[in-house]
Amino acid sequence: MFTARLRPTAPMVLASLALSLPALSGCSSSWFCHDTTAERGEAGRKVQVVDTDGQPLGVTVEAVGWRLKPHPQVPAEGDKVHFDYRFDGADEPRGPTVDACAVDKDRVALRCTTVGAAGAWPEPDGTRTGDDWLDVDHPGQVAAVLFVPNDQSHDRPPCAADPKDGGGTHPPESASTGDRL
Structure with missing residues (x-):
């Protein structure tokens, strides 16, 4: 009777190492995926737009007027x-997006929307300008239009949707009616 004896060779060792690396590295396990949410920055009439780590993007957005x-x-x-x-x-036409809110005298949001550099027109001086409308229940209560500085344009998929590549820090939830800014 003939008995074959397999001797481990370099290709076989490499193949088994390649198959075991995902398990060892945690890529196949969702416990390495973490979702966190950035803290909402302080809203203002003119704000520096920040990324999910709170670092300025070099972009400002300003409410230049409202009526x-x-x-x-x-x-x-x-x-x-x-x-x-x-x-x-905002050098890139798609640029950042931020929440804009009409607020009352106590800085409580009466209505919010998201605006972005992509929806604004390029001006000769390099700025991008735009306009929008907010439908509030009691227009007479509006004291200002404020911007929340957190960039809402780059939200990674959550761990539940993509345990391998998802996770990380996500922008805060968009501002909404009733939020104190």
Whole structure:
């Protein structure tokens, strides 16, 4: 009877090492994936946009003006908040996105929306300008339009959706009606 004896060779050793590395490195295990949420920065009329680590991106966004007036497409609905904004330093057309909120005198959000450099028009001086509308329940309570400095444009997938490549620090939840900014 013939008995074959296998001698480990370099290719076989490398193959088994390659198969075991994902298990050893944790790539196949979701316990190495961690989701965290960045803290919301302080809102202001003009803010430095920050990444999920709180580091400035070199971009500012400013509410350059706001007024109450009827929206031209639905004037019968009464006054809405029409605001103008400017991004400075947003080199990429897609650029950052931030939350903009109409707030009352106590800085409680009456209504919020997300605006981005991509939705703004490029100006000769390198800034990007735009405008938007907010429909608030009580327009007379609006005291200001403020921006939350956290960039909302680059949110990684959560661990539950992608345990291998997901996780990390995510932007804070978008600001919404009733939040104190």
